[in-house]
Amino acid sequence: MRRRLPAAALAAAVCLLAAACQSSTPAAIQLNPTSVAPKSAQAAAKYLAITPAPGTKDANPADGITVSARNGGKLGNVSVHTSGGAVTGSLSGGDHWHSTWTLDTGQSYTVTATGTDAQGHPVTSTSTFTTLTPSTAFHTSIYEGQGATYGVGMPIMLSFDHPITNKAAVERSLQVTTSKPVIGAWYWDGSQELYFRPRDYWPAYTTVSFTGHLNGVEGAPGVYGVHDLTQTFSIGQSVIAVASTTDYHTLIYVGGQVQYNWPISTGRTTMPTPDGTYLTVEKSNPVRMIGGTKGTAGYYNELVNWAVRFTYSGDYYHSAPWSVVDQGTTNVSHGCVNLPPEDAQIYYNMAIPGDPITITNSPKGGNWDDGWTQWFLGWSQFLQGSATHMAVEAGPSGSKFVSPSSLPADTATAPVGTSTAGNYFAG
Incomplete structure (x- = not known):
C-alpha cells in the first residue's frame, strides 16, 4: 500500500534536490575591472621608467632616451614620436632600452613604452619632453662631393667651425658604410680637422656612404651640433x-x-x-x-x-x-x-x-x-690620433668600433696596397 508524503515533506525534498544540483555548477563571479585594466601613468612608471621624465624642458640631447624595467616589470616595446629625425634604439639585457644616436636639439619627443608589471599585468608608460636649444652650436662640413669619384688614397675629411674637445663623442656619432669590407680609423689633426683613412688603400671601385649623426652631440662644454651630415662618393680605379x-x-x-x-x-x-x-x-x-x-x-x-x-x-x-x-x-x-x-x-x-x-x-x-699627407703615417701612428683608440670595421651594413688587437693581420704591401711608414723622412 503506497503512502503519500505530507506536502511539507515533499517541498523540503524538492529544496534539497535543487540545492544539490546547484552545488555541482560553479556560480559566475563578477571580476573587479581594475584588476585587468591598464595601470595609471603613475603606477606604470613604477615598472617602466623613462628618461627624460615627463614634462622635462631643456633635456640634454646628448644623453638620448633610456627606458628601464624595474620592480619586477618587463619591457616589451618602445616607440618614439617626433617631428624631427627618426629615433632608433636597442634592448640590452631584456630590461633596458637606449636610443642609438643623440637626439635633435630644440625638439619635442613623446616616448611610449609597453610591458608588464610584477604580476604580469599590461602596463604602458609615456613621457613627453623637449630638448634644449643650445646658445652655441658647431657646424661640420665634408670635403667629398656628392656622387664624386676619388682615388684609392682619399681620406674622408671633416672640418668643424668650433674647436672640439669631446672628440670621442664626435667619433662615436659617425658611421661609414662601404660596398666592400674596409678597416680604417679616425684621426684628429688638431681640434677642428678629423680624417677617416683605411688601414690600406681603398679597394678600387668601392662606394662609400658617410653619415654624421651630429645633431645633439656636445662637441665641447655647452657647444652642440645642430645638424646631421650625409654624403656618398665613389673610389675609382687604382x-x-x-x-x-x-x-x-x-x-x-x-x-x-x-x-x-x-x-x-x-x-x-x-x-x-x-x-x-x-x-x-x-x-x-x-x-x-x-x-x-x-x-x-x-x-x-x-x-x-x-x-x-x-x-x-x-x-x-x-x-x-x-x-x-x-x-x-x-x-x-x-x-x-x-x-x-x-x-x-x-x-x-x-x-x-x-x-x-x-x-x-x-x-x-x-x-x-703640405697637401693631403694622411699617408705619411703608418697604421699604428694613425690609430694614435683617434680619441677612442679604436679601429673601425666598415661594410655594406655600416660600421662599428673594434679593438685593434682583434683585427686580422695586414697583408697589404707598398707601394700598390698601402704606403710605407715614415715615408716622409729624407732619403
Missing part, C-alpha cells in the same frame, strides 16, 4: 705614382701593375722635391707658375701644361718640354716632377683627386699638412 729622385724615373701602377715607366727630372739640389706619400689634390691645363725674384736669373713666370698638383706649396707632376734633355739623368726643376709632354698628358687624363704619389730618395723630408 692609379699610383712612385718617383725616385735618384733613379730619375717614375713608375705608374694601374690596377696594381706597372703600366708606365717614364723618365723624369725632379727638384735641383737647392730646391729638392720632398719625400713622402702624397695625394693628388687638383689638376689644371695649363697652370701659371711663378717663382724666384723678378729681375734675377732664377725668376720664372710660365704657363705649364698637364699639371697635377700634390702639395699646397706648389709641387706638380707636369709637362716640361724644356727639360726633356735632362729627364732620366739630371734633376733640374724647381721642385716639381718634370715629364715628357706626351707622358704628362697620359697621367693628367688618368689622375683624379686622391691618387697616391710617392716621392723617394730625396735629401728633403716632407712637411705634414
Whole structure:
C-alpha cells in the first residue's frame, strides 16, 4: 500500500534536490575591472621608467632616451614620436632600452613604452619632453662631393667651425658604410680637422656612404651640433705614382701593375722635391707658375701644361718640354716632377683627386699638412690620433668600433696596397 508524503515533506525534498544540483555548477563571479585594466601613468612608471621624465624642458640631447624595467616589470616595446629625425634604439639585457644616436636639439619627443608589471599585468608608460636649444652650436662640413669619384688614397675629411674637445663623442656619432669590407680609423689633426683613412688603400671601385649623426652631440662644454651630415662618393680605379729622385724615373701602377715607366727630372739640389706619400689634390691645363725674384736669373713666370698638383706649396707632376734633355739623368726643376709632354698628358687624363704619389730618395723630408699627407703615417701612428683608440670595421651594413688587437693581420704591401711608414723622412 503506497503512502503519500505530507506536502511539507515533499517541498523540503524538492529544496534539497535543487540545492544539490546547484552545488555541482560553479556560480559566475563578477571580476573587479581594475584588476585587468591598464595601470595609471603613475603606477606604470613604477615598472617602466623613462628618461627624460615627463614634462622635462631643456633635456640634454646628448644623453638620448633610456627606458628601464624595474620592480619586477618587463619591457616589451618602445616607440618614439617626433617631428624631427627618426629615433632608433636597442634592448640590452631584456630590461633596458637606449636610443642609438643623440637626439635633435630644440625638439619635442613623446616616448611610449609597453610591458608588464610584477604580476604580469599590461602596463604602458609615456613621457613627453623637449630638448634644449643650445646658445652655441658647431657646424661640420665634408670635403667629398656628392656622387664624386676619388682615388684609392682619399681620406674622408671633416672640418668643424668650433674647436672640439669631446672628440670621442664626435667619433662615436659617425658611421661609414662601404660596398666592400674596409678597416680604417679616425684621426684628429688638431681640434677642428678629423680624417677617416683605411688601414690600406681603398679597394678600387668601392662606394662609400658617410653619415654624421651630429645633431645633439656636445662637441665641447655647452657647444652642440645642430645638424646631421650625409654624403656618398665613389673610389675609382687604382692609379699610383712612385718617383725616385735618384733613379730619375717614375713608375705608374694601374690596377696594381706597372703600366708606365717614364723618365723624369725632379727638384735641383737647392730646391729638392720632398719625400713622402702624397695625394693628388687638383689638376689644371695649363697652370701659371711663378717663382724666384723678378729681375734675377732664377725668376720664372710660365704657363705649364698637364699639371697635377700634390702639395699646397706648389709641387706638380707636369709637362716640361724644356727639360726633356735632362729627364732620366739630371734633376733640374724647381721642385716639381718634370715629364715628357706626351707622358704628362697620359697621367693628367688618368689622375683624379686622391691618387697616391710617392716621392723617394730625396735629401728633403716632407712637411705634414703640405697637401693631403694622411699617408705619411703608418697604421699604428694613425690609430694614435683617434680619441677612442679604436679601429673601425666598415661594410655594406655600416660600421662599428673594434679593438685593434682583434683585427686580422695586414697583408697589404707598398707601394700598390698601402704606403710605407715614415715615408716622409729624407732619403
